[in-house]
Amino acid sequence: MSETPTGPPVPQDPAEDRGVPLELAAVAELDHDRTRRRGYPEAVYCEGKTAAQVAAIAAAVRDKGSGPATLFTRAGGEHVKAVLAELPDAHYDTDARLLAWPPTAPPPDGGTVAVVCAGTSDLPVACEALLTARYLGRPAELIVDVGVAGLHRVLGKLDVLREARAVVVVAGMDGALPSVVAGLIAAPVVAVPTSVGYGAAFGGLAPLLTMLNACSPGVAVVNIDNGYGGGHLAAQIAAPPKD
Amino acid sequence: MSETPTGPPVPQDPAEDRGVPLELAAVAELDHDRTRRRGYPEAVYCEGKTAAQVAAIAAAVRDKGSGPATLFTRAGGEHVKAVLAELPDAHYDTDARLLAWPPTAPPPDGGTVAVVCAGTSDLPVACEALLTARYLGRPAELIVDVGVAGLHRVLGKLDVLREARAVVVVAGMDGALPSVVAGLIAAPVVAVPTSVGYGAAFGGLAPLLTMLNACSPGVAVVNIDNGYGGGHLAAQIAAPPKD
Amino acid sequence: MSETPTGPPVPQDPAEDRGVPLELAAVAELDHDRTRRRGYPEAVYCEGKTAAQVAAIAAAVRDKGSGPATLFTRAGGEHVKAVLAELPDAHYDTDARLLAWPPTAPPPDGGTVAVVCAGTSDLPVACEALLTARYLGRPAELIVDVGVAGLHRVLGKLDVLREARAVVVVAGMDGALPSVVAGLIAAPVVAVPTSVGYGAAFGGLAPLLTMLNACSPGVAVVNIDNGYGGGHLAAQIAAPPKD
């Protein structure tokens, strides 16, 4: 099998156009400017990328050297191997499917972020939010299994919730928890719908709509299963005052 | 303008086929057998019917004479006039947009039906459910404005809710109330989504999905704004034991 | 590969935060209070949970000891192994993909629940409903393959249907059976749509909408393929009178 076409006029091979395959320039132009411009570094969303593409990006991250940690999110088995081959000391969290390099998070600063997880099945998304908030520099803590089917569980955590500067609520199925939490506290609630549930949850559409229609004001909604986005937004809300 | 076609072969006018216009046979075959078969009489859903059609049905109801009350639901101004012209002593409730004839409800029998209304805008649907349950023979009461944005309001009604044999919960927007109520009581919850809310409520789709995905088991869902259906189902659930 | 980040400041590992992995506190806070509050125990929805999480929950159930049976629903192969490793005498039903421990159901009490299954492909959902009703204490029986394409089949079961205090109707495709059954009986119909059907069934959306729009009042709808929810609701409807 010949992958190289023959005879003139040669069709320009796009792989050639794009330079040496799997070098960074071929697949991505990292937004190194983002930290300066926004105060937060760019993250790498692994899903939909090949392992080779992720490896090339990891190598470029390594070459750039120190600075705020770069996060690799939604990393499957092959992605994890690819990152660790380039960045052996990266921190890897299996629950959150997330890697970070450099592995150490900055010292916590700003207000506290509370991450509330409605059910056990929502835990991977909640963990991704939790780690994201920590790597962006916030103190963050996790509260598990406090769905509205047993209200006493969430009411028992009110003290913690009222201490937080931002609360991330992760919930699938009916997605009712953010409405309940927002009705009890002064801080903004970042609602993350998950794809957990029976058929009519339609892959997270049901809790997404619930959260957008929260009867309590103060609920900010992000994409389905997007723990990274929820943690990032909460970290921005809880950021320390600018001097 | 000639509405009667001329010349042979004459097209058979469907109005003629169906006999004298606006007599009952032309538009409806009442299910008089329903009470015997199901124990509950047929109701007349007025929306989408002309005033003349409703009048013809009201006349037939009158001619059939006494028995359990026939309900005319979703009655607009013209429908109300049409029914009252035939059945001047019919009971008419403006909030519920409902008429009943004979006007008296049967003596309350069976378990209590509690109708819970999340917000003021949901009131017409809640009233329709309340009256339906009463006209089908159940003791029924209304609890208003207890949305989840202020949990203390619903928690303050727990005694009443726990007394009921069936609870109808009417809610728009996030539709989160049935999940919360069902998590607190032993009786079945009949959830009625309403079309109240901002754009992403999509005419009631959002609370409908929320209710179908209730994380508390024991939530039965009926159609959007269908207070009649909610009250009917609750009346069946709370029916007295058969001998 | 190092999963432990090095050097100060150490990012707080969420797994550490949450204590020893796979102990119950890490993943779930069981609602032991539910039986007292609602009269029915909590069930464990296995789908979306890891085997280790399910095992931890099963161990906690075992440690709590006797009481009403806990159900593990939607159990895949790994979940079944995990539960049986902790609770070797649990009852396991392959059709319903359900485990129960303690394995014995309570003596039947209250009205009868009839579970009607429209087609053979709907059988797993119907079995889940049937077992749920029995483990919640109701006498329950199954009627199979009585779709509306052959009306004589459902009409031949009218005696059984009219004896029941609640009828669960499980159907995919057009979902027309609940309308037909509800039109024939006095008891409430709990309609469970299934994801069985050709493309335009859209994973159960079609029968779900059909059931929500049932032209016969008295149809309560639950989530797609949610046999557990259907059986639970029917058990509540058919509950014996409170003293």
Add this chain to the structure above:
Amino acid sequence: MSETPTGPPVPQDPAEDRGVPLELAAVAELDHDRTRRRGYPEAVYCEGKTAAQVAAIAAAVRDKGSGPATLFTRAGGEHVKAVLAELPDAHYDTDARLLAWPPTAPPPDGGTVAVVCAGTSDLPVACEALLTARYLGRPAELIVDVGVAGLHRVLGKLDVLREARAVVVVAGMDGALPSVVAGLIAAPVVAVPTSVGYGAAFGGLAPLLTMLNACSPGVAVVNIDNGYGGGHLAAQIAAPPKD
């Protein structure tokens, strides 16, 4: 206000391009060839056309002279006036919102078309189907108010239904009637969903999906509220054999 732009270069007025306004060439090119090609004349769908456009088409129909009747469907008040001004002897049916010219239908030929109407609110669509079948030359009859909530009503019409060469079933809400009818007869069922129903009928989407998923084979589905299309298809199915 000047509607005529001035000064060179004059923008070409599209009205001028298209010739004298409201003459037929300006708005429509009638498919006079259709009767020869298909055996059935073109119909004029009035909704979305201005009264002036409909008048121009009516004048062209008049000028073409005799032949099979042209139908004007979905005619609102202004459309009716416009047609009758040009074709004063046109037949007009208020229920079906349909006009026909020449007013006389052809002598009935071919098999019988039965039009079944589930509820009174579906009557306008059913009448449109009935008249369409008759004007295309079929014997046709109407059966009203036989929804599945009272099965005895449709079962009482089985003799008529089994005589028909094609059965049009018009239904809103759950749209379950075509499945039931198709399961009882040998002839094809043409199912016409209507936009009648509570919110989750979504303007006819619910019965449309029900009909597409009919568990009885032999159900042909047309567009929502499209009585014309249902009657036309039935007329084609019941056409007499070609010589």
Add this chain to the structure above:
Amino acid sequence: MSETPTGPPVPQDPAEDRGVPLELAAVAELDHDRTRRRGYPEAVYCEGKTAAQVAAIAAAVRDKGSGPATLFTRAGGEHVKAVLAELPDAHYDTDARLLAWPPTAPPPDGGTVAVVCAGTSDLPVACEALLTARYLGRPAELIVDVGVAGLHRVLGKLDVLREARAVVVVAGMDGALPSVVAGLIAAPVVAVPTSVGYGAAFGGLAPLLTMLNACSPGVAVVNIDNGYGGGHLAAQIAAPPKD
């Protein structure tokens, strides 16, 4: 592992309730009456059934003995093995994923059914329609790869299309072919949308909507990928006159 619960009161095992597993009574009640009632035998939709269930049904079909052929549609590899184990001389068509027993189709009778296939990827659905029409007794023929992107291809088949008593058009992507074909012939068009296409075909939703909105009257739509339904409907349309 114990699947048999111990100790009184024993929960009634649904498998026991339903008798000996995998006997027909356990999973299906064949509609043997259908041929007498409708003139066409019941078919077995294999998708969603276990191989054991299909085998039990096949055995029941064998025991019932001769008569019109029973079709097993949407048969996957395990289903095929299960049927052929019970009915070794069944006819099996790989393209259509369909089995028939007895294997011989009836002698062709009635009008011709033409099955038109828009693209090569639609072929499995078209073959299912073709074989269904033949096994229900109609002469039927297949026309391939005549999509509207090259109109000359369909125009070149006009003679064949105009001979048919019913035309089945199978198309994915834009689903435009039925509109074009219906505009050219007098016979009814049965349109079968397929799930073939790029993302915005949404699993067949796009061609389904196209076909429901066909600007040419005379298009009957069935479910996505439902070649069986399309062939069945066409066979009914093209049925010979009743005596």
Add this chain to the structure above:
Amino acid sequence: MSETPTGPPVPQDPAEDRGVPLELAAVAELDHDRTRRRGYPEAVYCEGKTAAQVAAIAAAVRDKGSGPATLFTRAGGEHVKAVLAELPDAHYDTDARLLAWPPTAPPPDGGTVAVVCAGTSDLPVACEALLTARYLGRPAELIVDVGVAGLHRVLGKLDVLREARAVVVVAGMDGALPSVVAGLIAAPVVAVPTSVGYGAAFGGLAPLLTMLNACSPGVAVVNIDNGYGGGHLAAQIAAPPKD
């Protein structure tokens, strides 16, 4: 016409149950506790309420006396009259369709809220957000007509945007502006989709999805046209530190 049913047993009139009509207890239980619990007062969403209901609520607000201003949002003509009859000195903003009483906003405190309006048609929603933020105590300013079709317009406002503690971006049509803004600043962006646009905007669904899928992290989404919710959330984000 008699609205009072006659003869025993009298059906309990729900209007009676609920006390004297149009007194507050009949329609709403104000959440006076909200300010203490959350720090922000309850608002009154007028749409879907009758003028009489709004008047009753306004009277109750007046009777409660001073405190943080109560907002009446989405007020139509009749609502405005009803509020001003009870609260003649209420502040009324026609663009935002919003009333406030007491009319004076608190002195600005906390970080600045910037409200960015993509197009002129989005202005009512933007004004509602602006006023809400001010009445909840934040300094807030409006930036108009800076859609992405002319990037230089938004780039020209970067200084103002980078000063804000929270930025509300209101946009219809493609809803692309929040992604662009979030990519340029460190503060959280609250995105409010509007229902402005051509058909495929589907009443705001298109910009809603765009915003949920923003490729820049840091975008919080609220309901369609929900300027109140956007302003409320921004005010919470920009709240002054708790002591």
Add this chain to the structure above:
Amino acid sequence: MSETPTGPPVPQDPAEDRGVPLELAAVAELDHDRTRRRGYPEAVYCEGKTAAQVAAIAAAVRDKGSGPATLFTRAGGEHVKAVLAELPDAHYDTDARLLAWPPTAPPPDGGTVAVVCAGTSDLPVACEALLTARYLGRPAELIVDVGVAGLHRVLGKLDVLREARAVVVVAGMDGALPSVVAGLIAAPVVAVPTSVGYGAAFGGLAPLLTMLNACSPGVAVVNIDNGYGGGHLAAQIAAPPKD
């Protein structure tokens, strides 16, 4: 009624913030740079704007003086009055609901744009496309009523279609025409779906999906009823070569 709040601290009235009401700065920042940047002037989409806002924009257009014509699209009656009050010599086309000022279009340059209109009801959208193309400087012509139900009509226009550099095809209902046209010519087809059709057209969703799934490559799709966008895109495609 007082619209001016009293007492310090005065809430900043957003109307004041935004300067004198109804001056341009209050509602819009015109993109005067667009013509230089893109070669085409900005248009004003009137729908959703108040008459006063449109008047302010029209005055600004007048003050800017000559240059390429500014188009005001989707102008309702009040918008038309507002524009003509400021720009009395503007050209106004009733079919297209469009105004242009200065009224004269530029001399035609570049390739020809053919605008094809499937049905009479699609005419307003087609006229908007036609005029837009002309005002952007292209020669453009209109072809009416050539739907695929009568293929001979479109085939009879092949010569004109093959002369065009870009073809705009405007169609509702099944939206099949662009596929057919694109299959016959070399030039790109700009497809504009319209909201014309029966219920399952879902406001233009059906033809939109059809066009996106066109089996002929070379079909570019724009928004529903967006004649302006279709004409604009075609004008860009048919633009004369840059020097």
Add this chain to the structure above:
Amino acid sequence: MSETPTGPPVPQDPAEDRGVPLELAAVAELDHDRTRRRGYPEAVYCEGKTAAQVAAIAAAVRDKGSGPATLFTRAGGEHVKAVLAELPDAHYDTDARLLAWPPTAPPPDGGTVAVVCAGTSDLPVACEALLTARYLGRPAELIVDVGVAGLHRVLGKLDVLREARAVVVVAGMDGALPSVVAGLIAAPVVAVPTSVGYGAAFGGLAPLLTMLNACSPGVAVVNIDNGYGGGHLAAQIAAPPKD
């Protein structure tokens, strides 16, 4: 197992009808006329075709001999093997999943096509567009990773973008890039949404809607992930003038 049915009357095997299996006539009628009629050859969409079908088509392409290259798009592993077995010198691009035979592209002619890729995950679709444009004879180049989250990246490519005669923009997630690009240049933008993104991207629906609602005119949208269609349309737009 017998695949050949026995006994008279033999059901006509469709495989026999269609001649020798896997010869071209059995599965496809190539549109050899397309190049003459449209100027561009037909492509073969492999997805949904069996390897044997693709092999038969490849053989037919080989037998037809030289001419413009035929493209095989969306080729999976088995398709690639099948094509290369028949056409060993075909050009194969792994990123684009595309084969071409003859392997050489024509000499570049006409205007330049720029293909812009928003993110790395969109690269396969962008490569398919790039190669399609080249094989249809246009000079084409690729610009990678210029999403709107970092505007400076796209602004840095303005010179290249303004040189192009057509720009293809490939983007998933929010799909905002085409609006931004179209607002900066005079040439048409062909927007290709991709299925890349979190849950609420709904398989590409979100960017598809964004692009259809682009607030900048001049955006042409094609199907989700349809790089071939995007490249084809751009090649037509950038075609050299006809003589």
